[in-house]
Amino acid sequence: MADTPLENLRIVLVEPSHPGNIGAAARAMKVMGLHHLVLVNPLRFPAAEAVAMASGAEDLLDRAEVCADLDAALRGCRRVYGTSARSRHVSWPNLGARAAATSLCTDLQAGPCALLFGRERTGLSNAELDRCQVLVTIPTADRYSSLNLGQAVQVLAYELFMAAGAEPFPAGESATPMAAAEEREGFYRHLQGILQACGFLQAPRETQMMRRLRRLFDRATPSANEIHILRGILTELERWAGKGKVDRKNQDSL
Numbered sequence: 001m002a003d004t005p006l007e008n009l010r011i012v013l014v015e016p017s018h019p020g021n022i023g024a025a026a027r028a029m030k031v032m033g034l035h036h037l038v039l040v041n042p043l044r045f046p047a048a049e050a051v052a053m054a055s056g057a058e059d060l061l062d063r064a065e066v067c068a069d070l071d072a073a074l075r076g077c078r079r080v081y082g083t084s085a086r087s088r089h090v091s092w093p094n095l096g097a098r099a100a101a102t103s104l105c106t107d108l109q110a111g112p113c114a115l116l117f118g119r120e121r122t123g124l125s126n127a128e129l130d131r132c133q134v135l136v137t138i139p140t141a142d143r144y145s146s147l148n149l150g151q152a153v154q155v156l157a158y159e160l161f162m163a164a165g166a167e168p169f170p171a172g173e174s175a176t177p178m179a180a181a182e183e184r185e186g187f188y189r190h191l192q193g194i195l196q197a198c199g200f201l202q203a204p205r206e207t208q209m210m211r212r213l214r215r216l217f218d219r220a221t222p223s224a225n226e227i228h229i230l231r232g233i234l235t236e237l238e239r240w241a242g243k244g245k246v247d248r249k250n251q252d253s254l
């Protein structure tokens with residue numbers, strides 16, 4: 001059983017003619033946690049342009065499966081989704097990118113599935129779309145609906161990543177702890193002491209001014225580390241101004 005449903009997904013590029021697009025697709029996949037790239041009869045692969053465009057996702061290119069035909073690419077797949085920039089005369093069940101990603105995530109829980117992308121010039125043939133249970137279209141402005149192949153892979157990879165329950169922010173960013181109330185208060189007391197000492201804060205507007213300064217810093221939702229930096233700056237300013245000039249009763253230690 002796969003760790004996440006996305007492990008079961010194959011991104012299949014049918015007869016891509018520009019190796020750069022293969023590299024761009026690999027990069028688009030890797031940033032969204034997709035790993036299984038399948039190439040059906042690529043015009044040129046391996047190729048230096050693919051490596052150049054992969055830019056850090058060369059491992060996906062190394063592990064890419066190259067198949068001689070669609071049958072081989074789809075072996076073992078439970079459900080196949082095909083992408084198309086155009087609406088077709090024959091009616092396939094057609095979903096937009098976002099709804100398709102949700103539906104595909106559900107299907108992936110049952111086993112391997114494939115998402116097919118067509119040729120740069122002509123897309124997928126009707127015979128190839130016959131192999132698909134669902135047709136996927138990325139919504140676009142009316143007149144021009146055709147995305148570059150690598151960019152189409154990026155949009156769908158992103159939608160799949162989000163549909164699979166990704167955190168809206170990278171772990172590193174969301175893990176930055178916001179400063180605690182007592183850390184913020186320590187900073188405000190420190191700031192107030194210095195602003196009094198240098199003559200900037202004067203009655204009767206002192207309270208009002210401190211309130212405005214609090215609003216300003218609070219809007220930035222500083223982290224504990226950032227508060228530490230701000231206090232470091234204040235401490236250096238005090239040292240620079242000459243010890244003893246600042247009324248230290250308003251401060252606590254760093």
Ligand code: SAH
Binds near residue numbers: 121
């Ligand atoms: N002239 C072709 C365009 C191919 S673009 C055509 O009309 O089909 C290359 C591939 O990118 C397409 O086969 C499809 O897989 C994908 N693609 C491009 N734009 C798309 C869109 N708006 N929705 C879904 N897939 C798209």
